[in-house]
Amino acid sequence: MNDHVILRCEDVTVSFDGFKAVQGMNLELKKRGLRFLIGPNGAGKTTLLDAVCGKVKPSGGRIVFQDGIDLARRKEHQIAELGIGRKFQAPSIFPTLTVEENLELAMRQKRGVLATLRTRILSSERKLIRTRLEGIGLGGKGTLRAGGLSHGEKQWLEIGMMLMQEPSLLLLDEPAAGMTDRETDKTGELLQEIAQERAVVVVEHDMEFVRNFASIVTVMHEGRLLMEGTMDQVQADERVAEVYLGKRREATC
Amino acid sequence: MKVLQRASASRYGLATAYLLAAALLAAAPLFTSDFRLNLLAKFLAFAIAAVGLDLLWGYTGILSLGHGVFFGLGGYAMAMHLKLQASGGKLPDFMEWSGLSKLPWFWTLFQSFGMSVILGIAIPSLVALFLGYFTFRNRIRGVYFTILTQALVVISVTLITGQQAFTGGTNGITGYGELFGYSLAAPEMKIALYYVTAAVLVVVLLLSRFLVKSRFGKVLRAVRDGENRVRFLGYNPAKFQMAVFVLSAAFSGIAGMLFVLHVGIISPSMMGIVPSIEMVLWVAIGGRGTLIGAALGALLMNGAKSVFSETYPEIWLFFMGALFIVTTVFLPRGIVGLVADGWHRLRLLGRRRKGVPEHERSRYSAV
Amino acid sequence: MDVVWLQLFNGISVSSILLLIALGLAVTFGQMNVINMAHGELIMVGAYATYLTQRLFQMYLPASWFDQYFLLSILASFVAAFLIGLLLEKVLIRFLYGRPLDSLLATWGVGLVLQQLARTLFGAPNVGVKSPSWLEGGLTVTSGLSLPYKRLFILGLVAVCLLAMFLYIYRTAAGRRMRAVMQNRDMAACLGISTRRVDSMTFAIGSGLAGVAGCALTLIGPIGPTIGTYYIVDAFMVVVLGGVGKLVGTVFGALGIGLTNSLFEYWTDASLGKVLVFLCIVAFLQWKPKGFVAMRTRSLD
Numbered sequence: 053m054n055d056h057v058i059l060r061c062e063d064v065t066v067s068f069d070g071f072k073a074v075q076g077m078n079l080e081l082k083k084r085g086l087r088f089l090i091g092p093n094g095a096g097k098t099t100l101l102d103a104v105c106g107k108v109k110p111s112g113g114r115i116v117f118q119d120g121i122d123l124a125r126r127k128e129h130q131i132a133e134l135g136i137g138r139k140f141q142a143p144s145i146f147p148t149l150t151v152e153e154n155l156e157l158a159m160r161q162k163r164g165v166l167a168t169l170r171t172r173i174l175s176s177e178r179k180l181i182r183t184r185l186e187g188i189g190l191g192g193k194g195t196l197r198a199g200g201l202s203h204g205e206k207q208w209l210e211i212g213m214m215l216m217q218e219p220s221l222l223l224l225d226e227p228a229a230g231m232t233d234r235e236t237d238k239t240g241e242l243l244q245e246i247a248q249e250r251a252v253v254v255v256e257h258d259m260e261f262v263r264n265f266a267s268i269v270t271v272m273h274e275g276r277l278l279m280e281g282t283m284d285q286v287q288a289d290e291r292v293a294e295v296y297l298g299k300r301r302e303a304t305c
Numbered sequence: 306m307k308v309l310q311r312a313s314a315s316r317y318g319l320a321t322a323y324l325l326a327a328a329l330l331a332a333a334p335l336f337t338s339d340f341r342l343n344l345l346a347k348f349l350a351f352a353i354a355a356v357g358l359d360l361l362w363g364y365t366g367i368l369s370l371g372h373g374v375f376f377g378l379g380g381y382a383m384a385m386h387l388k389l390q391a392s393g394g395k396l397p398d399f400m401e402w403s404g405l406s407k408l409p410w411f412w413t414l415f416q417s418f419g420m421s422v423i424l425g426i427a428i429p430s431l432v433a434l435f436l437g438y439f440t441f442r443n444r445i446r447g448v449y450f451t452i453l454t455q456a457l458v459v460i461s462v463t464l465i466t467g468q469q470a471f472t473g474g475t476n477g478i479t480g481y482g483e484l485f486g487y488s489l490a491a492p493e494m495k496i497a498l499y500y501v502t503a504a505v506l507v508v509v510l511l512l513s514r515f516l517v518k519s520r521f522g523k524v525l526r527a528v529r530d531g532e533n534r535v536r537f538l539g540y541n542p543a544k545f546q547m548a549v550f551v552l553s554a555a556f557s558g559i560a561g562m563l564f565v566l567h568v569g570i571i572s573p574s575m576m577g578i579v580p581s582i583e584m585v586l587w588v589a590i591g592g593r594g595t596l597i598g599a600a601l602g603a604l605l606m607n608g609a610k611s612v613f614s615e616t617y618p619e620i621w622l623f624f625m626g627a628l629f630i631v632t633t634v635f636l637p638r639g640i641v642g643l644v645a646d647g648w649h650r651l652r653l654l655g656r657r658r659k660g661v662p663e664h665e666r667s668r669y670s671a672v
Numbered sequence: 673m674d675v676v677w678l679q680l681f682n683g684i685s686v687s688s689i690l691l692l693i694a695l696g697l698a699v700t701f702g703q704m705n706v707i708n709m710a711h712g713e714l715i716m717v718g719a720y721a722t723y724l725t726q727r728l729f730q731m732y733l734p735a736s737w738f739d740q741y742f743l744l745s746i747l748a749s750f751v752a753a754f755l756i757g758l759l760l761e762k763v764l765i766r767f768l769y770g771r772p773l774d775s776l777l778a779t780w781g782v783g784l785v786l787q788q789l790a791r792t793l794f795g796a797p798n799v800g801v802k803s804p805s806w807l808e809g810g811l812t813v814t815s816g817l818s819l820p821y822k823r824l825f826i827l828g829l830v831a832v833c834l835l836a837m838f839l840y841i842y843r844t845a846a847g848r849r850m851r852a853v854m855q856n857r858d859m860a861a862c863l864g865i866s867t868r869r870v871d872s873m874t875f876a877i878g879s880g881l882a883g884v885a886g887c888a889l890t891l892i893g894p895i896g897p898t899i900g901t902y903y904i905v906d907a908f909m910v911v912v913l914g915g916v917g918k919l920v921g922t923v924f925g926a927l928g929i930g931l932t933n934s935l936f937e938y939w940t941d942a943s944l945g946k947v948l949v950f951l952c953i954v955a956f957l958q959w960k961p962k963g964f965v966a967m968r969t970r971s972l973d
Contacts, residue, residue, distance in 0.1 A: 105537060132539035146530040153523050163540045165548045168521040217538065368773045439954050443961040448707050448772040452908040453954070459905050460946045467943025578901065582780055589777065622788040629781025633774045634767055 058083045058221055058251045059104065064113035065275075066096070066103050073099040075275040076113065081221070086247035088262050089255045090286075091272035092295060097255045098141070100272070101223045105138040106131040117221070133163065137219035141226050143206035147199025151190055151209060154198050155181045158213035181216075188212040203230055211239070215246065222252045228261055240265040323597075330503050334496045343567055346499040348607045349506050350563040355587045355603035356509050356596055357556025362585070363594030364517060365549050366529030367446070371436075371454030372584050374461045375429035375554040377576025379561030381465075382425030384478040384571045385415040391481035398480065403470035412471075418485070425562045426555050432457075433554030434547065441543040441550075446532065458581050462573045477572025489569060502563045506600065509556055513596050516552075525549055586625070589632045592639030602639065674816035679938045680931070685823040687930025688830035692885040693903055694910035694922050695837060696878025702916035703854040703874055706768050706775035710760065711907070712900025713786035714879045717756055718749035718886025719895040720794060723801050725749075739804040746829070749887035750880040757879020761872045769871070783900070790897040798896035807891065822891040829888055833881060838919060840877075850874055854917065906933070913953055915963025924964045928956075 061079040065072060074096040081087060089097050102108045104115055106128040115123040123131055132138075146154050159177060161167070185194050188208040193201070198209060207230065214222055227243070228236040236258070243252055244265055256262050262269060262283065269286045271278040273295045279286065286292050330349075334342055354376055362368050388397050389412065396408060415421045436457060440450050465472045472478070482489050489498075516522050524545050527535050532542045565571050574580075583606075591602020614621040636643060693715060700708055725745035729738050760782060768775035807825055810818040841847040852860040853870045861867050889899060906929055914925025932952055936945035960966070 107537075127541075128533075128536045129539050129541045132537050138537050144531055144534045146527045146534065148530055149523060149526055156520070157523055157527055157535075157540075158538055163538075165521065165544050168524055169516070169519055171520050173520075213538070368776070436954075439958060443958060445957055445961050448701070448776065449912050451773065451776065452707075452905075452912050455905055456909055456950055456953070460950045463943045463946045467941065578905070582777075585777065619788060619792060622784055626781040626784030626788065629784065630764065630778045633778040633781075634764070637774070 056082050058118060060114075060116045061100070061104070062114045062116070064100070064103055064110050064115060066099050066108055067111045068108075072275055074103065074110075077272065077275060078277050079270065081251045081253065083220070083251060084248060086243055086252045086254065086265065086267060088266040088269045089253055089272060090257070090259075090262060090269060091278070094274075095272040096275040097272050098225055099275075101138065101225060101253070101255060104131075104221075105136055105223060107138075129163075132217075135218075135220040137214045137217045137222045139210055139214055139222075139224045139227060141229065143203065143210050145198045145201075145206055145209050145213070147197065149198055150195050151185070151198050151201070152181055152194040154209060155184055155212055155216050158216040160216065160218045184212050184216060187215075204232070204235055207231060208235075211242070220250050222246070222250060224252065224254045226255060226257060228256070228258055236261055237264075327507070334499060339492050339495055342499055343495055344611060345604075346495070346502050347564060347567045348604045349499075349502045350560045350567060351584075351587065351607055352560075352600040352603040353502075353506050353509050353563070354557040354560035354584055355591070355599040356506075356513055357553035357560075358584055359588045359593055359596055359599035360513055360516065360525075360556075361549055361553040362588060363596075363599065364522065364529065365525045365546060367546060367550065368451045368585065369454045369550070369553070370451055370578070370581050370585065371457040372554070372557045373576040373578075373581030374458055375433065375557035376561040376564070376580075376584075377461070377465075377571060377573070378429045378432065379425040379558030380565045380571035380575065381472070381478065381561075382415065382421050382428060382558070383562040383565040384481070385412060386418055386421035387481040387484065387565070388478050389416055390483060397473075397478075399473045399476070399478075400470060405470050409471055422562065426558050429554040429558035429561075430551045433551045437547040437550040441546040444532075444543075446546075455578065455581075458576070458578050462577050465573045465576075473572075475573060477570055477575070479570035479572075482569065484566065489566065498563075498566050502567070505559060505563065509559075510596060510600065517596065521545070521548075583625075586629060586632075588639075590628065590639055592641030592643075593637075595639070595641040598639050598641035601641070605640075674814060675938070677813075677817055678819075679934050681819055681823070683931040683934035684927070685826060685930075686934060687926045688827050689885055689888055690903065690907055690910050690930050691923060691926035692830050692833055692881050692888070693907040694914070694926055695834075695919075696881045697907055698911050698914065698916050698922045699850075699854075699878050700875050701772070701911060703850065704765070704871055705770045705772050706765055707772050707779070707908075708760075708765070708875075708878075709776055709780040709904070710783040710786060711779075711879070711882050712904030713783045713790075714753045714757060714882035715886040715889065715900040715903060716786065716790060716895070716897060717753045718883030719801075719890050719899055720790060720886075721745065721749040721752040721883065722887045722890045723794075723799055723895065726801055739806055742804045742807070746884060746887050749883040751883075753883025753886070754876045754880035757882075758872060758876040760879070761875040765875060766868070766871065787897045787900075794897070796897065798894035800894045801890035803891050826888045826891060829884070833884060834919075834923075837877075837881070841919065846870075846873065909953060911963075913956060913963055915960075915965040918965045921963060921965035929953075 057080055059079070059081040061077055064074055064077045064079075066074040073094075077096065077100055079100070089100070091097055099108065103110045104123060106123065106126060110124050117123050117131075117134060117136070121134065123134075123136075126134070146157070149157070156173060156177070159180070161171065182194070185191055188211060190201075190205060190209060190212070193205075198206070201209060207227065211227065214224075224243075228239050231239060240261060243254065246252060266283050268280065269283050270280045271286055271289075271292050278291060278295065279289055281289070333345060337345065354372060358369065358372055392398070396405065397412075400408070414424060436453065440446070440453060445453070466475050468474075484494070487494050489495075517525075524535065524540055527538075527540075528542045528545055535542050535545075561571070564575075584603075587602040587606050588599045589602070590606055591600065592598030610621065613624065632639065638646075693711065696714075697708065697711055700706055722742075722745040725748045726741050729741040760779075764778060764782065765775065768778060803822060807822045810820040811824060812818045839847075841850060849860070849865050849870050850873070852863070852865060853867050853874075857867055860870075885903075886895075886899070889895065889903075910922060910925035910929050912925070913928050914921035914923070929949070932949045933945065936948045939945070940948065957963075
């Protein structure tokens with residue numbers, strides 16, 4: 053495998069009780085960089101992410117990570133251990149744990165039962181958590197119960213947890229949903245920054261957001277790859293306009 | 306800085322309370338009758354089981370209605386040893402009545418006290434490991450798991466009742482009174498057993514506290530909050546669930562062994578559906594997810610039961626039914642939650658006057 | 673060979689009663705995500721309603737009418753359990769929607785209270801209910817095999833209830849609303865369905881069916897305050913095995929539990945048989961962890 057490539061989806065198919073949500077999708081990701089995944093509703097974007105992180109098992113095709121690891125055979129927690137982080141659409145944090153504890157559990161570490169019994173939090177780790185708290189704008193709120201945070205703060209906390217995981221591939225499902233414009237911009241900048249170290253895939257519906265931050269965009273339609281390119285190329289493409297932007301225009305009329 | 310001082314002040318308060326409780330436990334033999342001391346010792350054994358159940362239910366969110374089985378298995382292990390001692394090399398009486406001529410092989414394991422104690426912990430743990438492995442691994446959880454644990458109770462009780470020749474059937478195993486040749490009924494023995502039980506309870510509480518405060522404990526609470534989220538962080542929830550289920554079964558086994566030493570009988574009726582769910586009530590009443598609440602709940606409920614159930618058995622059952630309803634609907638955090646809420650409200654009143662910012666106040670809603 | 677057939681028949685007969693009990697549990701769990709531990713006591717309510725109807729006939733009506741009491745008692749037991757279920761839903765269950773474990777504990781408390789109430793009203797010992805004479809005897813199939821009319825009657829009764837339930841769920845407007853709520857509560861509410869009313873109706877109907885099961889049980893043996901507890905655990909296992917969301921799952925679960933129970937008990941003995949059935953259930957769940965029918969969702973939990 054080309055050593056610049058971190059993930060390769062080959063002809064991936066996912067079906068739910070006969071309905072094929074993804075049918076023969078191909079995707080290749082480089083070790084670094086921000087990739088936007090767009091497409092009309094039901095195009096299979098979320099399902100593709102689910103297949104990569106192990107939430108659903110593909111019924112056909114291969115998903116190869118790094119040096120030939122076949123993800124289809126791994127369980128979710130093993131995939132996460134390999135260095136693939138996933139953020140779901142609805143913020144999912146641990147509400148009865150404090151904000152700091154949320155980050156502590158997400159931190160890169162040994163995750164076996166015995167390991168968690170033995171470890172004590174190191175001062176360097178505590179410092180890391182503090183820095184991260186500042187970074188996601190939750191500076192003074194480390195000891196608060198995470199369930200009491202506002203919706204936007206929960207989103208940020210979850211992004212913070214993703215960063216603590218230090219994944220080499222990060223999958224995000226509509227990270228900017230429910231955020232204010234300013235927060236959205238901040239999220240975009242953060243994504244660009246972290247994508248310099250790792251591969252990041254973002255599923256997004258907010259075209260404004262995609263236009264502002266995307267370098268390469270992958271368009272999905274009916275469970276397949278429709279096209280791939282820069283935002284300009286995508287916008288100029290007739291097929292995309294037909295299935296996606298075209299529909300959008302109709303909808304706004 | 307002020308917050309820190311306040312936190313440490315409340316910590317001192319708590320420490321004093323714990324010390325007081327420990328002193329009370331230690332001094333109990335001085336001012337209670339033998340009969341009451343024996344009762345209290347029995348309740349302390351129940352409290353051990355309750356703490357284990359709290360680890361499982363309060364912290365990890367897994368409700369087991371099957372802890373009576375683990376309690377009973379521990380009890381049987383101890384009872385079998387005592388019975389063999391009492392029979393003095395002959396076949397236990399109920400086996401003769403059932404027409405057995407030779408001691409069954411698995412009974413011979415219980416001839417040594419040490420082995421019996423090991424088995425009294427190991428057997429419940431293995432049963433829990435078996436059930437846990439085949440359920441958590443497949444993400445069978447919530448009510449499904451709870452119902453399976455209740456089925457475990459039913460089959461265990463039927464099995465033990467049915468295999469009379471090996472288990473003593475409905476009557477259970479009784480008719481013994483000596484440990485290492487000392488009478489279990491002797492006052493000195495009673496006091497010694499009381500202290501052993503109290504010490505085990507303290508150790509179990511401290512161990513549980515250590516677990517809860519460790520990162521392991523945080524993962525348990527995270528599993529309770531969102532099992533799938535834990536999975537996508539790279540932890541395998543099934544392993545944590547199994548670990549805590551086995552541990553809590555082991556605690557129940559220990560409690561069962563001590564129970565037999567205090568009471569001198571174990572029978573299927575002590576591990577049935579009702580005793581199993583009563584254990585859950587102790588935890589609920591005391592306050593789940595607080596450890597000390599579970600122990601307190603066990604003591605209080607059993608104290609109340611021994612007072613009321615003999616004089617007004619009918620009212621007791623109505624009362625217990627009502628308690629189930631009231632605690633789950635109105636008091637989900639039990640007595641400890643009630644006390645903690647009252648305490649915080651008082652302090653909030655005090656601090657609101659001093660003008661502490663809102664977000665600092667809300668931290669006290671965290672448990 | 674006849675013995676095996678008889679065991680099979682008994683198994684189906686037990687399955688049919690389990691099915692009647694488990695139907696109510698499956699719909700309330702599937703639709704409202706509550707577990708009703710007091711369901712067993714609703715069986716008891718039905719059984720005592722039958723007992724009372726019988727007593728009334730014995731006391732106030734001519735002896736020649738007595739044989740007809742049973743038909744009335746089926747209705748009486750349904751109505752009694754239906755009303756108690758409705759009351760239970762209105763005052764307690766609705767606070768516990770979506771909290772299965774809490775609902776389990778609270779309804780267990782309700783069960784205790786109802787049991788104790790029955791003990792106070794009717795006494796702790798079991799009471800016998802005299803079956804109508806037209807249900808005595810049995811249908812002789814071969815010289816060694818005779819199928820008791822009582823059990824055949826129960827089979828017929830369950831078949832009628834199941835058919836009625838099927839028609840209600842799949843052919844009426846109320847049933848359509850019920851399915852809508854079960855599949856997507858929020859969407860159903862948005863479309864103007866009063867989910868509150870659908871919920872209490874579903875719960876009450878499930879309770880009523882448990883009452884009918886209690887009525888059927890009076891044909892098999894004496895009844896007492898704890899009659900429900902014998903059946904409730906098995907009925908829950910039916911739900912676990914069958915899964916929630918579709919009638920066919922519950923039917924499958926009931927047949928599975930009822931048949932394996934009676935066959936294993938015949939091949940080994942009662943106590944070992946139970947253990948084997950439990951192991952079979954655990955083994956089955958390795959293959960289908962969510963039971964025979966499972967509803968797929970795309971949400972995280």
